[in-house]
Amino acid sequence: MKDIHVISLGAGVQSTTMLLMACRGEFEPKPDLVIFSDTGWEPKNVYEHLEWLKDEVKKHGIEIAVTNNGNIKEDIVNSINDSKRFASLPFFVKNKDGSTSMVRRQCTNEYKIMPVRKAIRNHLGYVPKQRVKEMVHLWMGISTDEIQRVKESRERWITHRYPLIEKWMTRLDCMNWLQRNGYPVPPKSSCVGCPFHDNHMWLDMKRNDLESWNEAVEMDREIRRLPQFKNEIYLHRSCVPLDQVNFNENQIEMFEDCTGYCGV
Template sequence: MEVISLGAGVQSTTLFLMAGHGEIGPKPAFAVFADTGWEPKKVYRHLNWLRTKADEFGIPIIETQKSNIRDDLLAAIETDVKFADTIRFANIPFFVKNKDGTVSIMKRQCTKEYKIEQIVREIRHQLGYRPRQRVKEQVTEWIGISADEIQRIKPSRVPWITHRWPLVELGMSRGGCYSWLQRHGYPIPPKSSCIGCPFHDDRLWLEMKRDDPESWKEAVFIDYEIRKLKRFRGQVFLHRSCLPLDQVDLNENQLDLFDDGFLNECEGMCGV
């Protein structure tokens, strides 16, 4: 079975559409979108457009979700504040300003729990297996990593799933994906990532502030809320400067000094 891991960003959208055009084969049985519940509205609008193409191509898009990562985070904050207790939630890679002034980054668990594990669970379900039942089939999972992001490639940790990176096979960069979409008259997808992902570079934060004020307001709100968490020794922030997000100088002239943190994102499941 061939399956597409669909993030609904530029690369995985191109991958999905190329499969629909028959430019990459064999034809996938379906595509899986693991929803964290915290994507910008424009990502969900784009996903709805992709569903119209799914019907045309005969490649169903299946959505799966563990829970809403934002709601889980706010529940953890409320428990810390009101009950002086802690409940577990998957770590988001917040930046931590320690008491000695040093800055560290939290271990990342969100991609694994809200993306990777949910996709595996859904594939098992589509194959007709119950939890903990041994899978006998072999599945090839297509992941939308492009040739210029080859450092994101990771092998599958699930023995019955083999990862495949068709865009890398074709030597196709992110820019090549843009060109392919434009040649075929398709819209350019937004970047698929959680609104409050600390891996946003300054360019993306600035674009959000200018073009998506609703998401920006949401990110600023969460940035202040997370500093109520008492379980950490230092203060946590969404921005690598360890300043409140609405106080960060997002000077356009400085943007090229920062790397896109998504290039270091585990398993290549976000931002594609």
């Protein structure tokens, strides 16, 4: 059985580090394929970083393939206007009894996982439902501080590999490696309106990326018109309109020089 090595690229700190380390021979073998699945709603600086990364890895004979399964922002807007199904984000729900809950997340599977699998199959020349004969080693950019995300593949023809965990690297180790080798530290890769953003991420967007902030505020307002939900839904865990959230800015400022999770 032939082994195929594929990097699933998110273009954030960890996956960028993993790819560049592979380019420099610090992870072997050299990957056969690198795939970035584009949700269509990343911040502009993530797309700028991706273009830089494409040029950088070309120097090492590696190409980054970009795939997608539609545009998540457009799909939400279309669902508001014509009630079409869309892969839901983990929106926060304000229930009628005053409690809060979260919508089941479908977006990662449909805009990230499934498009990568489809791109791998296309690369290997398979049509839908045809059995894959190769063993695909899918490299995931997960560091030790996210070890709870380590999972085995549910596909017989895919096995997951976690190179950063093999070297017991944290997110901070990745940042240090990038800086030590003269590479820029990437922005955090996630959808502009991802409900998983913490207060620091939202505040950083509000201060430093007004275009993305305005998009998120508008989307937060619009999702309450989604016909699929009986209760009010929000992007922020407080179940308050995003532009009215108190981010405790003075408290956050005390930690802006933190080199851990904050600000990366």
